[in-house]
Amino acid sequence: MITRNEAIKLIMNKLEDDDLVISTTGMISREIYSYKDRKANFYMIGSMGLATSFATGIAISNPKNNVVIFDGDGSLLMNLGSVACTGYYSPKNLTHIVLDNYSYQSTGSQSSISKDIDICRIASASGYELVKDFPQFQERDLDEINISINNLSLYRIHVSMEDTHDISRVSHLPVEITNNFKSKIL
Amino acid sequence: MSISSDNFIKLLKNHSFYNVAGVPDSTFGELFNKVDEDVEINYYRANREDTALGLASGISISNKNCCVLMQNSGIGNIINPLTSFNLLYNIPVLLMIGWRGYGGKPNDAPEHWIMGEKTEEYFKMLGIPICTFEDSEKDSKQIEKKLISELGSYDQSPNIKALIIKSGVIL
Numbered sequence: 572m573i574t575r576n577e578a579i580k581l582i583m584n585k586l587e588d589d590d591l592v593i594s595t596t597g598m599i600s601r602e603i604y605s606y607k608d609r610k611a612n613f614y615m616i617g618s619m620g621l622a623t624s625f626a627t628g629i630a631i632s633n634p635k636n637n638v639v640i641f642d643g644d645g646s647l648l649m650n651l652g653s654v655a656c657t658g659y660y661s662p663k664n665l666t667h668i669v670l671d672n673y674s675y676q677s678t679g680s681q682s683s684i685s686k687d688i689d690i691c692r693i694a695s696a697s698g699y700e701l702v703k704d705f706p707q708f709q710e711r712d713l714d715e716i717n718i719s720i721n722n723l724s725l726y727r728i729h730v731s732m733e734d735t736h737d738i739s740r741v742s743h744l745p746v747e748i749t750n751n752f753k754s755k756i757l
Numbered sequence: 758m759s760i761s762s763d764n765f766i767k768l769l770k771n772h773s774f775y776n777v778a779g780v781p782d783s784t785f786g787e788l789f790n791k792v793d794e795d796v797e798i799n800y801y802r803a804n805r806e807d808t809a810l811g812l813a814s815g816i817s818i819s820n821k822n823c824c825v826l827m828q829n830s831g832i833g834n835i836i837n838p839l840t841s842f843n844l845l846y847n848i849p850v851l852l853m854i855g856w857r858g859y860g861g862k863p864n865d866a867p868e869h870w871i872m873g874e875k876t877e878e879y880f881k882m883l884g885i886p887i888c889t890f891e892d893s894e895k896d897s898k899q900i901e902k903k904l905i906s907e908l909g910s911y912d913q914s915p916n917i918k919a920l921i922i923k924s925g926v927i928l
Binding site for chain 2: 618628660752
């Protein structure tokens with residue numbers, strides 16, 4: 572199984588400069604920040620469960636930009652109602668990446684319930700148009716991840732637990748993150 | 758006195774609020790249905806108040822005015838997003854909150870008594886400015902004037918603010 576850090580790196584390398592990234596709280600934001608800090612990255616250091624609706628509002632308001640959410644299993648499941656709402660409004664320029672390690676790793680690796688939940692079917696039933704499950708994601712699968720303004724999509728990538736001791740925290744102040752991000756959507 | 762939903766919608770448009778996200782509340786009479794039907798306004802039917810706030814925040818950071826229409830029973834659902842997101846990242850949003858259980862027991866249904874009494878305190882505790890609409894003796898022109906002032910100042914310089922509106926003010 573691929574590590575989350577490796578999956579993040581592969582997908583981040585695929586992005587264009589003006590693609591907007593929203594990353595959920597905890598290790599996911601920290602790993603994105605550590606690998607490739609960009610002004611077009613919005614690191615949500617708190618507000619677990621809000622990435623889906625926030626990114627949806629951005630996608631609706633910026634239909635020419637790709638908007639990519641890096642979500643976790645815990646944060647997705649925390650607010651499934653948002654997934655239904657996003658599926659209902661179906662912004663076609665939104666790509667939802669779920670990095671699923673079946674656990675709340677940032678709080679001490681407690682188990683979540685995602686292993687037994689079919690996240691892809693939930694997304695698909697909610698109106699996501701393109702949905703794919705990757706139990707054994709590899710570099711060659713990158714071609715199947717279609718970041719475009721043509722489909723509301725969700726990709727569930729199963730990732731392994733890994734040692735995260737060396738990953739630094741996001742050093743930007745939250746208001747700097749806002750201002751940096753705004754400079755990329757003006 | 759009250760103002761009509763149609764008039765209220767006109768005020769929203771006059772101040773560039775073409776995006777509204779919300780969870781319904783009977784406090785606002787016909788407003789939700791009318792906003793939803795209005796061809797010029799994008800109304801987002803959120804299924805919970807934090808989803809409405811998230812949507813509105815995404816629209817707001819994209820430099821468009823957006824308000825959240827909700828009832829005070831949903832305040833609990835937005836405390837975490839307000840404290841660890843909107844206030845922290847300085848992402849403006851105008852909250853318009855129906856005041857169920859105004860004045861506390863015995864007004865309104867029992868489930869609204871506690872929140873009806875504590876509604877203002879939540880925002881004071883968080884340091885979020887509020888403006889209340891409760892003076893039923895004022896005429897509709899005065900309500901309109903107050904709304905214009907609130908919507909206008911948001912439009913000029915967006916911030917995080919809550920308008921707390923008693924039942925019957927907007928019909």
